[in-house]
Amino acid sequence: MAMKRLARYLQGKLGVDEGTANIVSRFVVKAERNYLMWIYGYDKLARLGIDELDLLERLKRPFVFGFLVKEILDSDLSDEVKERAALESIESINTDAEFEWVPAYLFKAINFLLKRRGFERRYFEILVRFGLALSYGVFYPHVSVMSDEMGDVKEVFNFMLGADGLSPEEKIAFLTAVLTHSHINENLKLKLYDEFLRSDRVPMDLKKELCASAADDRYMEYAGEKTKPFLTGKDLPLDIPPIQLLFVPPSIVRRSIRWLAGAGEDKRALIEKYFKEKITDIYPYQTLGALDVCRAYHEELG
Numbered sequence: 001m002a003m004k005r006l007a008r009y010l011q012g013k014l015g016v017d018e019g020t021a022n023i024v025s026r027f028v029v030k031a032e033r034n035y036l037m038w039i040y041g042y043d044k045l046a047r048l049g050i051d052e053l054d055l056l057e058r059l060k061r062p063f064v065f066g067f068l069v070k071e072i073l074d075s076d077l078s079d080e081v082k083e084r085a086a087l088e089s090i091e092s093i094n095t096d097a098e099f100e101w102v103p104a105y106l107f108k109a110i111n112f113l114l115k116r117r118g119f120e121r122r123y124f125e126i127l128v129r130f131g132l133a134l135s136y137g138v139f140y141p142h143v144s145v146m147s148d149e150m151g152d153v154k155e156v157f158n159f160m161l162g163a164d165g166l167s168p169e170e171k172i173a174f175l176t177a178v179l180t181h182s183h184i185n186e187n188l189k190l191k192l193y194d195e196f197l198r199s200d201r202v203p204m205d206l207k208k209e210l211c212a213s214a215a216d217d218r219y220m221e222y223a224g225e226k227t228k229p230f231l232t233g234k235d236l237p238l239d240i241p242p243i244q245l246l247f248v249p250p251s252i253v254r255r256s257i258r259w260l261a262g263a264g265e266d267k268r269a270l271i272e273k274y275f276k277e278k279i280t281d282i283y284p285y286q287t288l289g290a291l292d293v294c295r296a297y298h299e300e301l302g
Helices: 004-014 019-040 042-046 052-059 062-073 080-092 107-119 121-132 145-162 166-179 186-198 204-215 219-231 254-261 267-274 285-296
Strands: none
Touching: 004 019, 004 052, 004 080, 019 042, 019 062, 019 204, 052 062, 062 107, 062 186, 080 107, 107 121, 107 145, 121 166, 121 219, 145 166, 145 186, 166 186, 166 204, 166 219, 186 204, 186 254, 186 285, 204 219, 204 254, 254 267, 254 285, 267 285
């Protein structure tokens, strides 16, 4: 069915011709159906019925608009149109809105822009700032990461890791934003942590400092100084948590001990420090890390 109001709105918002706006308007139904499925867990649009004014009203919310951008990026439309949609996704962030003011699929949009336009510092700052900021309740004003967006998270992470425009400390801040994000699965977090430690774009002494702190279960204490600049500013959410409320996967402790051994630290000293004969902690990752070192280097240790 023709949705002329919707097409006119999209023509102005995306700066595209009438024909392209008509095509994009047909994506809106699928986008909003997926949004409502994400919120309610069932096809609520089928129950509500398709009403153009309702579609338009929802689409004006940045979070919902992100679902449309995802459909555009997955379509056969030109890269020029996709670029406009991805840029509009970033521009649509509205911290004055009552809720849903960061678009969905922001990693996907920024991933496209990185490939299309190259590195821009604002992409980094948006993901770090809104990734670290938390809120409470059903609607999250920080960056929501969708389950089908993990590939984009990995590609964006690797791009930021290799970016010449970021300092090593800023790369630790980006790592922290990823490791503490509740929507990113732990398996991917651990893979990205390993990639960070393998990277030659971060100085070895800084990686050793990071791992030594993580091995002592003080990752956030160490990373707090790196992330502090991104947790201040008038354009941030109101509910900024103390750094102590941001958590990384506890198995980071184990991985860090193992990495330190491979990086030339005294293996016997690592075992003596972290092996606990009586495990009382519910997360015995220091002991597991020490045992990893024993297994990997038992011939060397004698």
